[in-house]
Amino acid sequence: MRTPISYFLIVSAMLFAIGTVGVLVRRNALIIFMSVELQLNAVNLALVAFSRMHEDLSGQVLAFFSMVVAAAEVVVGLAIIVNVYRRRQSVSVDDASVLRG
Amino acid sequence: MPLDHVVFWVFAPVSVGSAIAMLLQRNAVHAALFLIVNFFTISVFYLVLGASFLFAVQIIVYAGAIMVLFLFVIMLLGVDRHESLVERLRGQRTLAIALGVAIALELFLAIRAGVGFATKAPPGFDEAVNRGGNAAALARVLFRDYFFPFEVTSILLIVAAVAVVVLASRRRRAITRAGSEAAAAGAEEAA
Amino acid sequence: MLDLVWLIPALPLAGAAANLFLGRRLGKAAGWLATALVGLAFALAVGVLLDLLTLPGEERAHAVRLFGWIASGAFSVDATLRVDPLSITMTLVVTGVGALIHWYAVGYMAHDPRVERFFAELNLFVFFMLMLVLADNFLVLYLGWEGVGLCSYLLIGFWCQRPAAASAAKKAFVTTRIGDAAMLLGIVLLWIHAGSLDFDVVLGESAGGLTRGAATAISLLLLAGAVGKSAQVPLHVWLPDAMEGPTPVSALIHAATMVTAGVYLVVRAHVLFEASGVALTVVLVVGLVSALYAALASIGQWDIKRALAYSTMSQIGFMFFAAGMRFYAGAMLLLVSHAFYKALMFLTSGNVMHGLDEETDLRRMGGLRERMPVSATWFAIGALSLAGIPPLAGFFAKDHIVAFASESGREVAWVLASIGAFLSALYIARPLFLAFFGARRNPAAAHEAPWGMHGPLAVLAAGSVLAGAVLGLAAEGGLLDRFLEPVTGVVEVGHGALSGAALIAISVALAVLAVATAWWVWASGRVDWEAFPQRQPELAGWLANAFYVNALYAWLVRAPGAGVGRVLTTVDDRVIDGAVNEVAQDVGRASRLAPLVQSGFVRSYGLAFLLGAAALLLFLGMRF
Numbered sequence: 001m002r003t004p005i006s007y008f009l010i011v012s013a014m015l016f017a018i019g020t021v022g023v024l025v026r027r028n029a030l031i032i033f034m035s036v037e038l039q040l041n042a043v044n045l046a047l048v049a050f051s052r053m054h055e056d057l058s059g060q061v062l063a064f065f066s067m068v069v070a071a072a073e074v075v076v077g078l079a080i081i082v083n084v085y086r087r088r089q090s091v092s093v094d095d096a097s098v099l100r101g
Numbered sequence: 102m103p104l105d106h107v108v109f110w111v112f113a114p115v116s117v118g119s120a121i122a123m124l125l126q127r128n129a130v131h132a133a134l135f136l137i138v139n140f141f142t143i144s145v146f147y148l149v150l151g152a153s154f155l156f157a158v159q160i161i162v163y164a165g166a167i168m169v170l171f172l173f174v175i176m177l178l179g180v181d182r183h184e185s186l187v188e189r190l191r192g193q194r195t196l197a198i199a200l201g202v203a204i205a206l207e208l209f210l211a212i213r214a215g216v217g218f219a220t221k222a223p224p225g226f227d228e229a230v231n232r233g234g235n236a237a238a239l240a241r242v243l244f245r246d247y248f249f250p251f252e253v254t255s256i257l258l259i260v261a262a263v264a265v266v267v268l269a270s271r272r273r274r275a276i277t278r279a280g281s282e283a284a285a286a287g288a289e290e291a292a
Numbered sequence: 293m294l295d296l297v298w299l300i301p302a303l304p305l306a307g308a309a310a311n312l313f314l315g316r317r318l319g320k321a322a323g324w325l326a327t328a329l330v331g332l333a334f335a336l337a338v339g340v341l342l343d344l345l346t347l348p349g350e351e352r353a354h355a356v357r358l359f360g361w362i363a364s365g366a367f368s369v370d371a372t373l374r375v376d377p378l379s380i381t382m383t384l385v386v387t388g389v390g391a392l393i394h395w396y397a398v399g400y401m402a403h404d405p406r407v408e409r410f411f412a413e414l415n416l417f418v419f420f421m422l423m424l425v426l427a428d429n430f431l432v433l434y435l436g437w438e439g440v441g442l443c444s445y446l447l448i449g450f451w452c453q454r455p456a457a458a459s460a461a462k463k464a465f466v467t468t469r470i471g472d473a474a475m476l477l478g479i480v481l482l483w484i485h486a487g488s489l490d491f492d493v494v495l496g497e498s499a500g501g502l503t504r505g506a507a508t509a510i511s512l513l514l515l516a517g518a519v520g521k522s523a524q525v526p527l528h529v530w531l532p533d534a535m536e537g538p539t540p541v542s543a544l545i546h547a548a549t550m551v552t553a554g555v556y557l558v559v560r561a562h563v564l565f566e567a568s569g570v571a572l573t574v575v576l577v578v579g580l581v582s583a584l585y586a587a588l589a590s591i592g593q594w595d596i597k598r599a600l601a602y603s604t605m606s607q608i609g610f611m612f613f614a615a616g617m618r619f620y621a622g623a624m625l626l627l628v629s630h631a632f633y634k635a636l637m638f639l640t641s642g643n644v645m646h647g648l649d650e651e652t653d654l655r656r657m658g659g660l661r662e663r664m665p666v667s668a669t670w671f672a673i674g675a676l677s678l679a680g681i682p683p684l685a686g687f688f689a690k691d692h693i694v695a696f697a698s699e700s701g702r703e704v705a706w707v708l709a710s711i712g713a714f715l716s717a718l719y720i721a722r723p724l725f726l727a728f729f730g731a732r733r734n735p736a737a738a739h740e741a742p743w744g745m746h747g748p749l750a751v752l753a754a755g756s757v758l759a760g761a762v763l764g765l766a767a768e769g770g771l772l773d774r775f776l777e778p779v780t781g782v783v784e785v786g787h788g789a790l791s792g793a794a795l796i797a798i799s800v801a802l803a804v805l806a807v808a809t810a811w812w813v814w815a816s817g818r819v820d821w822e823a824f825p826q827r828q829p830e831l832a833g834w835l836a837n838a839f840y841v842n843a844l845y846a847w848l849v850r851a852p853g854a855g856v857g858r859v860l861t862t863v864d865d866r867v868i869d870g871a872v873n874e875v876a877q878d879v880g881r882a883s884r885l886a887p888l889v890q891s892g893f894v895r896s897y898g899l900a901f902l903l904g905a906a907a908l909l910l911f912l913g914m915r916f
Contacts, residue, residue: 001105001149001226006218008146011113013208015139017201018120024197024899025188030129030175034136037167038120041143044155052150052222055230057242060152064243067155067162068254072261074167078174079268085178086271093894094189100892190896200902207909214916 001052008049015042029081029091033074040070105149116142127186129175133168140164151226153235293336293343294354297375300336300383301422303329307415315408323398326411330394330418334387341380352376352778355428355492362431369489374428378779381624381772382425382556389548389631390418392748396639397540399745400646404538410450414544417443421549425556430479430489433557437475437521440550441468447545448537460533467530471520478513481506482564495563502567511564511571514557515578522554522608524582529842531605535597539642542597547604547638548631555611555627559620559780566618576616580708583609585839587715591722592835595652596641599723602838603678604634606716613709614693617700620780621773622693625763628772629677629685632755637674637720639749643667643741644727648734654723655822659732664740668728670749675724677756679717680803687800688760690716695795699787710802717806725815 015038022035044063051059085091116139123135144159188194212218231238243251307329311322318325344352353376361371394414401407417440424436442465449461479489485506486494502510518524523531523546534546545551558565558575565571583606590602607630614623645652647664661668677684680691694713697706763772790798813819825832834840 001151001222001224002103003105003109003149003221004219005222006212006216006220007109007113008150009212009216010209011116011146013205013212014117015120016208017205018117018124020204020902021197021201022124024200024895024902025124025194027185027895028129030171031123031126031132034123034132034171037163038123038136038139041140041163044159045143045146048147048150048152048155051152052226053216053220055223055226057230057239058246060155060235060239061243061247063152063155064158064239065247065250065254067158069257071162071167072257074170075261076264076268078170079265082174082178083268091178096894097892100887100890190891190893193895193899196899196903200899200906203906204902204909207906207913211909211913214913 005049005053009046012042012046012049015039015045027092027094029084029093032093033077033081037070037074040066108145108149112142112145116146130172133171133175137164137168140168150222151231151235154239155235293339294375295356296336297340297356297373297426298358300333300340300387301373301419301426303333303336304415304418304422308412308419311408311412311415315412318408320402322408322411323394323401326415327391327394327398329415330387331391333418333422334384334391337380337383337387340375341384344375344377344380349778353492367483369429369431371432372428372490373426373432374491375426376779377776378556378560378624379425379427381628381776383422385628385631386418386421386425386549389635389752390421390544392751393540393544393548393635393639395748396543396642396745397538399742400540400639400642401538406450410447410538413443413446413450414540417447417545417550421553424553428491430482430491430494433560434476434479437517437553438472440545440553441465441472441521444468444534444545444550447541448534450537450541454536457536460530460536464530464534467527468520471517471527474513474520475517478510478517481513482510485510491560495561502564504568507564507567508570511561511568512574514561514564515571515575518554518557518612519578520554521557522551522612523605524554524578524609524612525585526841528582528586528605529845532593532598532601532838535595535601539597539638539645542601543635543638543642546601547634551604551608552611552627552631555608555615555623558612558615559623562615562618562620562780565615572616572618574616575612576705579609579612579614579616580705580712581609582606583613583712584708584715585609587712587719588835589838590719591715592832592838594654594836596644596654596657596723596727597638597652599654599719600634600638600641603716603720604630606712606719607634607678610690610693610709610712610716613705614696617693617696617702617705618781619693619696619700621776622689622696624776624780625760625772626689626693628763629689629756629759632752632759633674633677633684633686636670636749636752636756637678639745639752640667640671640674641723641727643670643745643749646741647738648736651734651736654726656734657727658730658734659728660738661728662732663738664728666740666746667749670746670753671724671728673753673756675720676807677760678720679807680713680799681807682800683757683761685756685758685760687803688763691796691799694799695792698790698795699792703789710798713799714802714806717803718810721807721810722814725810729811729815730817 019035019039019042022038023032026032026035044066047059047063047066049059051057051063081091084096088095119135119138119142123132123139126132126135140159140163144156144164147153147159148156304326307326311318311326315322344354347354353374356373356375358371358373360368362369394411397410397414401410404410420436420439420443422436424433424440427433427436445461445465448464449458451457482494482502483489485502488494516527520527531546531551535542537546565575586602586604586606586609590599590606593599593602607626611623611626611630614620614626641652643664644657644660644667647660647667648657651657673684677686678690680687682688690713694706694709697709814821825836837843
């Protein structure tokens with residue numbers, strides 16, 4: 001492979017940044033969640049890129065674990081969102097502002 | 102032009118573009134679909150980087166299970182309604198975009214300082230590391246050096262499944278069934 | 293006996309303590325105890341006098357050191373008493389007249405619920421007055437000075453529920469305070485320049501080694517104190533108001549003793565005044581001005597006690613006048629005589645007030661000699677004595693002074709003093725005739741005072757008659773003059789334009805003319821004096837209001853003072869309180885603003901997190 005590793009890292013960085021903006025700008029809880037998944041994926045990409053660069057498979061293993069945990073987290077997170085929806089009839093995070101000062 | 106260059110320069114814009122598109126969609130289902138596209142591009146990157154196992158796992162788990170779960174919930178709750186574009190928090194959008202740009206820039210600088218823009222990957226990856234194929238090599242590392250974490254993650258998945266059942270359970274059995282079915286499907290797919 | 297002189301002030305002090313703590317249980321005996329103690333003090337004073345007389349003239353100055361009072365670095369003052377002709381004279385007056393007034397007050401204050409407190413305060417006053425006159429240094433004198441001021445305040449405001457009395461007490465205290473503060477400055481200056489406050493050192497031949505300028509400054513400051521305490525112009529405004537106090541108080545404090553403390557001070561410190569020269573002239577002028585001013589004011593007063601108060605002021609003016617001419621013995625003779633006849637007149641007016649149910653307005657008296665013949669006699673004796681009708685005491689005292697003015701070459705002063713003497717006779721005959729003669733304007737029964745209360749009055753009357761003759765007879769310095777010589781120095785009697793006989797003749801003529809005029813205007817019924825205020829409202833107003841000095845002071849002091857007070861109150865409210873309130877409000881505002889951070893919006897919180905994370909990232913990036 002003759003593409004410089006940094007290119008992948010730059011793509012990873014950009015995806016991470018986009019994910020961050022998504023978390024902050026969108027109101028729909030599900031879309032926020034999806035942005036978080038995007039961030040996780042960006043990080044996974046970086047991990048694999050570094051693994052290639054350092055010729056160490058630990059990076060890939062870590063990315064693998066990250067995927068497992070992300071799956072578990074998505075499952076629980078969606079259950080929570082469903083619960084909240086049942087109570088509030090809304091998935092807008094702006095509506096969950098009861099703890100205001 | 103080498104193949105990986107072509108692949109990279111085709112899929113990188115698609116990746117970033119689909120991510121941005123996901124951000125801009127007002128319909129949640131459309132956003133989920135764009136994210137799936139993004140996941141596909143990432144899996145291609147994995148392939149190019151020599152992680153063929155992860156390439157497969159990414160598609161199967163992320164695009165195939167997690168996103169499907171998302172779509173289930175979106176459609177179940179019926180929240181694919183169009184979200185209003187009006188931002189109620191003053192300065193949130195501006196600041197968020199600024200923040201995003203800032204983070205990206207900082208990371209670029211970090212990359213340049215740490216790795217350097219021109220560094221290429223060492224060439225002997227397939228022979229030296231991926232001996233017997235990426236899956237075999239990964240299995241060797243995973244089941245020897247990282248065996249304990251591996252077992253822990255299995256416990257994690259069981260805990261997640263239990264948690265979902267508890268969280269989603271309700272007296273009204275009709276909705277419960279759908280919630281736990283979706284949770285069970287996700288748990289099985291992930292493991 | 294000389295060394296026991298400390299007992300003289302100690303006895304009334306014991307009386308004050310006894311009445312203060314055991315007064316309730318003593319009951320009626322409180323007054324008798326107080327009187328007895330002062331009487332005993334008088335007896336002791338007589339004993340001390342006799343002892344003093346055994347000493348040759350020049351050595352008649354004995355100091356009795358009681359204890360070391362203040363010893364602080366270079367400054368040390370002892371509590372020392374001095375027995376010399378001047379101090380023993382004053383002591384005899386204070387204890388003698390004081391005892392008589394205490395005796396009278398037993399009857400006068402018999403029905404008052406707080407009588408034991410009255411006698412405690414009266415005894416305390418006598419104690420302080422004695423400390424004042426027996427002091428051997430300026431600090432002990434100042435102790436007594438302040439103490440009598442305190443007791444004066446307490447006694448003027450004795451009927452404290454009456455707002456007029458409380459106000460008068462406050463006015464007296466504040467006005468004399470001005471003088472007292474100046475006096476304290478004078479004492480401090482004296483210490484600075486002379487290094488000592490002892491009379492032996494400071495009032496000796498060399499006047500403590502003071503320069504002329506220092507002596508002038510000190511004398512004038514001491515004079516300010518004297519002017520305040522003796523109610524001379526311009527610090528006189530408190531004395532007429534002080535008549536709100538019980539009549540025995542007016543008699544003792546504001547006629548016989550405290551107000552004469554200023555005269556005593558000037559006579560005692562005459563060495564300083566003489567070293568200055570200018571100061572002595574100021575004393576003379578102050579005395580003369582006060583004498584004339586008060587005489588005119590007295591004529592316009594309708595309240596009998598206020599008329600007597602202005603009369604006191606005028607008489608003390610004469611005393612200052614005499615001191616200003618270096619005729620200290622003359623001033624002292626007048627002081628002694630005045631103590632007798634003024635106390636007599638005040639106490640008699642107390643009888644009148646008792647008989648007429650506390651009436652003090654002269655317009656509602658008249659023709660009382662038929663119903664109160666004894667009191668009328670007493671008052672007449674006192675009045676004629678003051679007027680200067682020979683051979684009563686006042687004649688010797690006052691006319692000596694007036695004549696001295698001419699004899700010492702001060703012709704203008706003599707003319708003014710003679711006018712003053714004429715006015716004195718006029719103003720004192722006026723209440724005599726208005727109250728006791730003429731038509732009966734008050735329908736009340738007006739019973740005479742009980743016999744017990746006439747005892748002290750009789751003694752005072754005797755003094756008013758005889759004191760002058762006994763003490764002042766002889767043209768070349770009488771008994772008192774020669775007695776006081778060691779202290780005051782020899783009186784230089786010069787010769788003016790007129791001979792001694794001519795001067796006496798003029799004085800007597802003026803006195804008789806004044807009394808006759810007074811009789812004609814106020815008693816004969818031929819002059820419609822009641823209509824005077826309507827016919828001449830302006831003139832009547834000027835006289836009755838004592839030339840509106842009170843109004844002037846109110847305008848000068850009260851209004852700006854109130855203004856300053858308002859400014860300070862505003863500063864206190866707006867600036868000081870405002871600052872505090874502002875801080876409190878700021879805290880409130882901050883605490884209202886703080887919760888706004890907790891908007892409840894997860895996205896805001898997230899933004900905050902990530903901003904922090906970005907900053908941290910930046911920081912780490914910078915470091916590496």
